[in-house]
Amino acid sequence: MATVFYARVSTKDQTIEHQRTQAEAAGFKIDRVVADHGVSGISTCLADRPEGKRLFDILRKGDTLVVRWVDRLGRNYSDVCDTIREFMRRGVVIRTVINGLTFDGATKDPMQQAVRDALIAFMAATAQANAEAIKEAQRGGIALAKANEAETKYRGRKPSFTRDQLSTVCNLLDMSAGVGEIAATTGLSRQTIYRIRDDRASAEAALANWAA
Incomplete structure (x- = not known):
């Protein structure tokens, strides 16, 4: 086995x-x-x-x-x-x-x-719903990044998370996991998780700005 x-x-x-x-x-x-x-x-x-x-x-x-x-x-x-x-x-x-x-x-x-x-x-339903939510957040993030680019060429601080980590954070948040549990699973700081939780579109925009 x-x-x-x-x-x-x-x-x-x-x-x-x-x-x-x-x-x-x-x-x-x-x-x-x-x-x-x-x-x-x-x-x-x-x-x-x-x-x-x-x-x-x-x-x-x-x-x-x-x-x-x-x-x-x-x-x-x-x-x-x-x-x-x-x-x-x-x-x-x-x-x-x-x-x-x-x-x-x-x-x-x-x-x-x-x-x-x-x-x-x-x-299975949660997996599909998360994918659709992430895709929507990506669209919003890309749109926000393009709007920001029209105003300034400054990309801002490089995100402290990868797209894989962002996906995991979103999955766990949607399953009502606690911030401490998510931090332990992803290795991200609690502050980073709070920022993602409160504004997923901006998190996606940050990755888009850095072409991540």
């Missing part, structure tokens, strides 16, 4: 190593890493990604699939739900680093199955 870590990065400032380090710090003993680079979780299903489709070939009954959060599997509600359920049907356990969630098909109790399936649906 193997523990396979799957990572996906869609932008140049995201790194596979950052996701793996988070997983190992959370206590996961990883046997193998499978990763996709520069792939969107919104438009490309897991089974259509160069490395993501390999998971369907290498994972066997009793194996554990570890992801930072369900949004690494995808940001499309139907795709995430179908993917998790297919792996469970095969006897694979899915675990997340953030929130420490576990999904498996071991239980035969209908009530527990209903609770599990409801949680899967909720997490």
